[in-house]
Amino acid sequence: MRQLVFAAALSALVTTACGPVPDNELIFLDGRATAPAGDSLIAITGSSVPGVLLYDRRTRTIDTLGADELQSPAHIQWAAGRWYVSDVRDGLASIVVLTPAGDVERRIDVDSISGALHQFAVLPDGSIILETRDDRLVAVRAGEISTFALIESSQRTGLLAAAQGGVLHLVPQASITLYNELGKIRWRVPWDWDDSVFITDISVDSKGRPNVLAGREGFDGFMVFGFSPLTGEVVRWREGPSVTFSVDRFGEILPDSASLWLAGVPGG
Numbered sequence: 001m002r003q004l005v006f007a008a009a010l011s012a013l014v015t016t017a018c019g020p021v022p023d024n025e026l027i028f029l030d031g032r033a034t035a036p037a038g039d040s041l042i043a044i045t046g047s048s049v050p051g052v053l054l055y056d057r058r059t060r061t062i063d064t065l066g067a068d069e070l071q072s073p074a075h076i077q078w079a080a081g082r083w084y085v086s087d088v089r090d091g092l093a094s095i096v097v098l099t100p101a102g103d104v105e106r107r108i109d110v111d112s113i114s115g116a117l118h119q120f121a122v123l124p125d126g127s128i129i130l131e132t133r134d135d136r137l138v139a140v141r142a143g144e145i146s147t148f149a150l151i152e153s154s155q156r157t158g159l160l161a162a163a164q165g166g167v168l169h170l171v172p173q174a175s176i177t178l179y180n181e182l183g184k185i186r187w188r189v190p191w192d193w194d195d196s197v198f199i200t201d202i203s204v205d206s207k208g209r210p211n212v213l214a215g216r217e218g219f220d221g222f223m224v225f226g227f228s229p230l231t232g233e234v235v236r237w238r239e240g241p242s243v244t245f246s247v248d249r250f251g252e253i254l255p256d257s258a259s260l261w262l263a264g265v266p267g268g
Contacts, residue, residue, distance in 0.1 A: 024248050025205055025248075026044070026244075027245055027253075028211075030047070031243035032045060032046070032047075032074065033203035033213070035203075042055045043055075043076045045073045045074055051065055051067030051073065052070070052076055052083065052085060064102075065098055066085065069096065070085060072088040073085045073086065073096075074087075074088075074118040075118045077121065077161075079162065080122070080126055082097050082099060083099075083100070084128070088117070092109065093109075093110050093118070094107050094108055094109050095110055113130055113140065114132065115131060115133035116158055119160040122162055124165055125181070129148055135151050135153050137160075137167065151177075152174040156172040159202045163229060164178065164180075164186070166180040168204070170191075172191065173195065175188050175191050178229070187230075188232070189233070196216050197216050198214065198215055199213070207251065209226060211247070212224065222241075224240070226247075240255025
């Protein structure tokens with residue numbers, strides 16, 4: 001029932017005739033990063049919603065993938081003609097590979113490898129990058145595991161996203177680093193935010209621009225920081241009352257609210 005309500009909510013979104021939503025790219029919905037596939041498709045997961053919802057910006061239609069196979073999906077990425085989705089089934093973490101039609105190609109157990117639930121990035125060669133519990137990023141491919149990069153230690157687990165053909169990795173209270181596909185550092189900027197700032201999620205839009213969703217303890221609202229993919233410099237940021245944000249065609253960050261995206265849906 002919840003899946004039908006969520007799908008109906010997104011249908012209401014894409015069929016609306018007014019407001020900025022259809023022309024913009026959704027990057028965070030209810031605190032979760034979305035995932036683009038080219039310039040037209042946006043993949044979305046939702047809490048308590050099985051499967052992955054695909055929003056086609058050209059046709060303004062919704063499709064659902066993997067609803068019968070995914071129990072608790074969260075992070076998703078399109079890579080090499082496949083959807084990679086983090087999932088937790090019966091308490092065990094895995095990455096599920098779906099074909100474009102939504103068929104399960106394989107399920108990769110990562111529970112014994114990764115210390116950061118739902119965090120991964122897929123390189124162009126199909127290697128899956130994970131953060132381990134011993135301060136490393138590792139590459140998993142064809143059943144083999146190799147060290148991708150050594151990372152700084154932190155009391156909190158990091159966040160991962162594929163970016164610019166490599167991997168963007170955030171280590172709380174340490175640094176933010178963009179690695180190339182060989183694990184070499186392209187740029188690294190220090191984490192100079194105070195301890196009250198917490199990161200909710202990270203997304204990379206269809207233009208390759210990283211965006212970080214953050215909050216602050218005691219602050220009533222959320223912020224999105226847009227990073228330069230070339231230098232790691234924060235080039236734009238915006239506050240919003242909720243954890244839903246989009247970007248326009250110029251890359252400007254636009255705060256939104258759940259009520260806007262769920263307009264016309266009972267309980268939305």
